[in-house]
Amino acid sequence: MKLHVADYLIILVYFAFVITVGFIIKKKIKSSNDFLSSSRNIPLWITSLAFISANLGAQEVIGMVASGAKYGIMTVHFYWVGAIFAMVFLGVFMMPFYYGSRARSVPEYLFMRFDEKTRGLNAISFAVMTVFSSGVSLYALAKLLEIILKWDFDVSIWLAAGIVMAYTFLGGLTSAVYNEVLQFFLIVLGLSPLVIVALQDAGGWAAIKANLQPELTHAWKYMGNPDANPMGLHFMSLIFGLGFVMSFGYWCTDFLVVQRAMIAKNMGDAQRTPIVAALPKMLMPLIVVLPGVIAIALMQPALQSKGYSIPVSADGQLDYTMTLPSMIAHYYPSGLLGVGITALIASFMSGMAGNVTAFNSVFTYDIYQSYFVKNRSDKHYLLVGKFITVAGILISIATAYLAKGFNNINDFLQLVFSFVNGPLFATFLLGMFWKRTTGHGAFWGLLAGTAAAALTHGLTVAEGKGGWIAELYTIKSGMGQAFIVAGVSWIANFVTTITVSLATKPKPDHELKGLVYSLTEKPTYTQQKWYRRVVPLGILLIVLTILLNIIFF
């Protein structure tokens, strides 16, 4: 793939714009709240698009296209099972607690609801996870640019990190959020022509269905038997593992995405943020799953004359992660090629900036201010927030080089993240809806859930991974193993939290007002028009999602 002047010009224009956004927002930064939590002053359309854009990192864009090629239309489960329901639940039931409690972060909510040790455990694990995720994202960007454009690895690392640092340092969270919205439009509009052109080249959806094996074009039909579908999953594992544990664990508790709703102007907008975001999220498979399905269809005998094929890795296997870059190279002429490459770069930078801004909020509020330096001036915390932004970027760069030296570190980090994230939703579910839950119960439940996740992974093996304690049970696919690990860890957390809570003293009711469902005044929506009320909107989204699942059954 070779870029020309017009392509470089588009990339340069993009870099200039994201840095300009930083300078524009800088003028509005007066306090630590402005820098770290946008002073809760961001309009709904921006918080909603930032909400899904924070999740629209490169792993999502490139990874979902790769999954589309590998597993076919079943990949839509990550959206129509693994996202929409949890986003609606977050908006209707959980945002009133996050927003109404005036907590500045998810760990701070845990402090208010439970105690300091539960906040500390969540804050430290989250801070470590986000900063390492940011580094892995940076490594992946530099590696991709090295492979497809022959750019120097070091230059890519420092250039991308430098630009993200510039706009996050200048404008903090608001700057990151504004750029996430720009990145959202760039990714959607930059990749849309690819879908249209490739779909036309393949002869339309009817031709794709005619040329592919039926299990690649049906989302549910072959899920009754794990051996009959490419993911190797039974539908019950999918519904419980992905649709409940992993989905709700991510969308309802991960501060990286929840933070985007917490900066809305008022409670109504905070609740509407994930719900409005769910609509584009529902349609996102058109941009990130369909290209993968088209790619694998183009490799079938009847369509081989089109001249496209997914690249092959050194071991002779299809390199699915290169599906999207190779399609861009195949279909985009110079000019549009610059737009496509910029969209890829934007997705990496979006993921990195999201992680860094979530990291600096949690580190400043929940670690530095809580454990090290209390009761200092606001100016002090603003300076610390800016310093932590720089430190977070530098740690990300160090992680990227670590990942370059040790290939397995990416897998290892993803594994550790899943151990920590898997059980988290049980803590929030019990904390928000059962007032008897105690701080001790939450803390030991989290530890038990994480330990159960590690143990399950150590005793099961899938695609050569896991089984580091003993190979007691074999699972067909790595994805199935991930769902089972998440499910076991959730149950371990749920049971431990209840058991320990029943044996320990709960907080009195007056300390739990605004933090627990039964003790919180419910928001009233009766004076609003139906399309501004979260419940009718949520029901509408769920009905649409069910319809999509039926259409692609």
Place this chain on the structure above:
Amino acid sequence: MSKRITELSFIIGLFFTIVSLVLLIGHFMSDLLASSKNMYAGIAFLVFGLFMILITKKE
């Protein structure tokens, strides 16, 4: 006007308008970019960019 150019919708609109001009001017001026894909994408980006600029609230 000065406040208007700091609105996000204006910034997004301006970005896509510039990108569309690169594609459209390139399409008509350079053989390398003379692809109908560039022209159609350029027109779509221009329409979107101008729309975003137009909906920006006047301060």
